[in-house]
Amino acid sequence: MRIMEIISGTAVNGAVVNCLDICRALSRRGHDVTLVCRPGAWISEHAQDGNIRVIESSLDRWPLTELRRVAHVVRENDIQVIHTHMSRANFFGVLLRWLFGVPACVATAHSRYIQLHWMFNDRVIAVSDATRRFHQRYNLVRGHRIDVIHNFINEQRFMNVPTDTRVAVRREFGLMCDQPTIGVIGDVIPRKGLIHLIRALPLLIEAVPDVRVLAVGCNETDYAQQVQDEAAQLRVSDRVIWAGPRNDIERILAALDIYVLPSLEENMPLAILEAMAAGLPVVASEVGGIPECVAHQQTGLLVPPGEPESLASALIGLLTHLEQREQMGGAGQHRVRTNFSIESQIQQIEQTLERAAA
Structure with a gap:
């Protein structure tokens, strides 16, 4: 044609x-x-x-x-x-x-x-x-x-990352090799719901004291300032790394333990497919097209939107169970190859x- x-x-x-x-x-x-x-x-x-x-x-x-x-x-x-x-x-x-x-x-x-x-x-x-x-x-x-x-997505871009990438990226952001790290990628705008992840952090820190959040994307919006102010008020600012926009997302994903997307509204986010292709379990809101990407309890966990307690509980469950994370990550890669390549x-x-x- x-x-x-x-x-x-x-x-x-x-x-x-x-x-x-x-x-x-x-x-x-x-x-x-x-x-x-x-x-x-x-x-x-x-x-x-x-x-x-x-x-x-x-x-x-x-x-x-x-x-x-x-x-x-x-x-x-x-x-x-x-x-x-x-x-x-x-x-x-x-x-x-x-x-x-x-x-x-x-x-x-x-x-x-x-x-x-x-x-x-x-x-x-x-x-x-x-x-x-x-x-x-x-x-x-x-x-x-x-x-x-x-x-x-082009899943091979995320599946064929050099093995030393994880250590190199973590070193860039001052993270230890075994430090529990969750990541979120996307512009910091209201519908992405990042403020609910910040509100979940105090609960998360109680269970996983050395956890860090790596936030990638444009953070020069009014909403981003609200999110940062909320983090300061909750005294969790030191747990959040604001990485700004990046063009090496496959390297960023290789450094994470879990990918999180606390959106209030979504259609069919490529970021979730990319995270699954990278072998990461996903914790995301059950909104829009997300349930069509993430198979609940198979490739990740779905939580109600705007509920920090539910978000924290899901993240704690995965951060404290390495074997479950690995199983979900492998299942996610298979799902992307089969349905989203x-x-x-x-x-x-x-x-x-x-x-x-x-």
Whole structure:
């Protein structure tokens, strides 16, 4: 097929990484792939290493200059189907479809927002069943036009980390080799619920006195300051290491004992899949698409959102039982290979694009 992928995100996030992996996988499988992204976007630079045609566009919907220009690229390359990611690109794709006669448009729902464009796509891909239910109910997407295709990762990146990485990363952060360490990765924003992990720390410290939390991600938000103030008030600031944004997540994961995600709202977080691929047990809130990733008591533990006591209890149970952690970590790796790898998901994406283009 001749496929155009359109994404509006400029920084690196789960949707952007997912789009890049799709472009590369489709190209490897013999498809002609054109990527349309905004100028200076992270994905533009990283997509240059394959047989992917990269077109930069502001994706402005008015005036119609950019729509006409991208429509010309569609006709020039005889594109059969376009596949869009994130709100700005999703609106742009629908306008291409209905104003300029692009053959077919598929949009991936990476999140859950009420927006007009969803019902005008030929097909919609939902990254979790929770996401599918939302879009059917609130965005009026008909059931026969929406497919659930879970997010996926390049699992080998997290499974083939050098054995000396754990010691090296721990040394960087002043951690002892055997010091109990839990980690959370992601921007410090309200829906990620990090404040509830901070509130769980006093209970956790009572049972595991030398525990540390390694927090990776942007921490320059107002909410991050609230979280840090809470840690100071509870006198646990010295137990939290604020690592800031990192581009070596596979190395960070290798240094952890447990991955935790105390979110209040989620769709299909790639971070959990990455942690499972790295062989870590996961403790996470039972919200959104998380229960579709984490098999409770098999690859990790699910807890009610916003309950520090439940979160602390789950973490204590795993930190004090090494054998259980190892069993869950191994089961998580198997689950990712089977259900959330590129190989297991890309065929489903191909089938959805083919159905739309038919």
